[in-house]
Amino acid sequence: MRLGVGLACTPDRRRSHEYLVRAAYSSSASKKVKAMAHGLLIAWFLDACEKDGTIRSRYLLAASHHCNEAAKLCREVSPKGACASPAVLFFMKNVFEKFSPTVVELNYWYKDAIKALDERNKQISKGQAKMAQKRLKNPHRYRCAAPGCKVQSDTGKMLSQCSGACDRDKKPAYCSKECQKADWKNHKPFCRPGAECSVIDDGFFDVVGTAPSSESANGALQIPVEFADGKKVLFSSSTMDPQMLKEIRELASKRNYGDGPVLDTIQHVEFSEVD
Ligand SMILES: [Zn+2]
Ligand SMILES: [Zn+2]
Structure with a gap:
């Protein structure tokens, strides 16, 4: 596969693309490796997005294709009930869903990726119901x-x-x-037997339902964040400590939601909206 020469396409990037494509379609590579290569190719195409968040349509289609392949392979090699890789879910949630109402082909060509997102969404609502009860x-x-x-x-x-x-x-x-x-x-x-509870309830749990990040993992910490423009979001991370999360809250409160830099600094953090 030959890439058109884009201005942003450095020789290094071209080489890594070539390498990944070869791995993704290699007849000797395991399905796991192939799935990984497809996942990295999604990221490769996302890196080629314009600064304003737009993406060339052939890049969008290529990324969707790799996402679909990754989802298909993931399903074949993962235990039943496991969800698709983060690369697939990130792409589906943040890019695919944004374009699928206008680029209608997306809804017909990439059924495996759509199925992976559907399954994840179902898992999330199941997890949310369980968690809300608890x-x-x-x-x-x-x-x-x-x-x-x-x-x-x-x-x-x-x-x-x-x-x-x-x-x-x-x-x-x-x-x-x-x-x-x-x-x-x-x-x-x-702090003595029979005393009242000292916790002041500010009703936060009434408005938030979140799924456990993963059933097997130790869990994630979350923090509600309000952006300068009033948009409320819940950040969730299984790797950051409370202090880091509070720093992110501080950072976000000074910017508008959707301003590139905020989301860039916490790209690896899952988030879900608080309504
Ligand atoms: Zn106590
Ligand atoms: Zn605390």
Whole structure:
């Protein structure tokens, strides 16, 4: 396959493209390797997007094709119920869905990729329903009790609870030692058996339903972020610590949603909208 010579197409990029295409269609490579190569090719084409977020239609089609191939291969090699690779899901959610209403061919040519996204969406709503139940039952378990912190977790494992004498069902949970320290003055008089719960409920869980990032993983921390233009988003990460998430919140609050630079700095962070 020969690439038209674009201005942004350096020899290095051309070489990596050639290498990936060869891997993706190699007859000797395993399906896993091929799926990976297709996934990297999606990224390759996304890198070729214009600065304003537009993408040449042949790039869009090529990326969609690689996404479809990756989804197909993933399904063949993954255990049942596993979801498609992050590259596939990222592309489907952030690019494919944006263009599929206008580039109608997309809806007919790339059925495997569409199916992968559908499956993921179903999983998410199932996870959300389950999580909402759990949170309703014991909301304190899933949100940092320090005033103003608002870090929450999709599983109880990410936060640590007060180890004092307070009742189990009323124990506050914290994202960090700092937060526990900050809340101690408030919690101290309540940290005894039979005392009222010291956690102030600001209703956050009423408006947010999020899925566990993955059933097998340890879970993710999340933080609600409000952009300068009022757009509210929930950032979620299984690798960042609470402090990093708070820094992102700080950063985002000074910019408008959709301003490239914010999203660029946290590209690897999954996010879902809070309505
Ligand atoms: Zn906290
Ligand atoms: Zn306590």
